[in-house]
Amino acid sequence: MPELPEVETVRGGLAPVLEGHRLARVEARRPDLRFPLPVNFVQILTGATIVKLARRAKYLVATLDREDTLVMHLGMSGRFEISRPEPDGAEGSERPGHFHYAPAPDPKHAHIVFETEAGARVTYYDPRRFGYMALINTATLHLHPWFAGLGPEPLSEAFGAQRLKTAFKDRKQGPKTLLLDQRIVAGLGNIYVCEALNRARISPFKPAGGISRPRLERLTAEIRAVLTEAIAAGGSTLRDFAQADGALGYFQHSFRTYDREGEPCCNAPCKGVIARKMQAGRSTFYCPTCQV
C-alpha cells in the first residue's frame, strides 16, 4: 500500500477538489471493497459537503457536514484519479512536462466515483480490493477500533525515542516487525521501515529491547527524515501508486534498500551489499555488513 508519504500525497492532491466541496453524485460500482460498503453509502454521501480532508496513519479522513465521517484506506493497490469533465484549461497546465504520468487505470477496477458540484470527478481504483471505506460517527471516531489503538504520528511531537524505548522494552522481535505495528507508531510500512533502519544502521532482526537509547534517537531522526523526504518527492511509485492528478511520485529513485537486493549499501564507507530476507512473511531489505 501506500504508506504514510503516499497517503499524505494523495490527501494533498484531493484536498483542493474535495475540501469545501459538495458531492453532487456518488456511485458505488460494486457493493464491497475489502468489506461491504455501508448501507446507504451513496445516499448519505450524496449532497454532503466535505468540510475537511485529513490523514491519520494510512487512513484518509473526510469530515462531512453530517453526523458521519468518511474514512478511506487504500489497502495495497488503492488509487485515486481526478478528472475534470470541463475541458477549459484556464487553470493552466495541471500536467507540467517534467513529471511522468501513470497510464490510465483499468476501468474494470474503478469501484467508487465521487463528483462534486464544481464538476470534479474523483474515481477510486483498487485492483486487489484490500482497500476499504466506511462512514463512522464523527463524535466517537477516536473510539473506533481502527483509530483507538493507533500509535503517534511519526512526524508529530508525540513521537520520539522515548516512545520507542517504552514500546521496545523487553521485546525479542526485531525492530522491523515492531515498527510495522501501527499501535507503536502509525503510518510506517515495509518500505520506509527498511529505509529508516538502513539509514540508522540498525539490524532489522536483533531484539528490539536491546537497542541503546542513542541508537533509538538516531532511528527516530531517520524515520522522520525518510518520511519527510518521501513526502517532498510525492511518495514512491511502484506498481499502482500515482498522485491524484496522475503524476508519479519519484522517491523510489532514492531507495537505499527496498527492492535493491544485490546492490551496494549507500552508507559510506560501508562496502556491504543489500540482502533480502523474509521476516514475518514480508521481505526485509537490509545491509548485513553495517546494520548491526
Next chain:
DNA sequence: AGGGGGACCTGTGCGC
C-alpha cells in the same frame, strides 16, 4: 502475551 503463518484478491514478472 508474544510470535508465526495464512487469508483476503488480483496482477505482473520470471523461469521453464
Next chain:
DNA sequence: TGCGCACAGGTCCCCC
C-alpha cells in the same frame, strides 16, 4: 506462446 509459481506498499484472524 503458455503455464505455474513467487511476490506485491496492509491488516486481520487463528493457532501454538
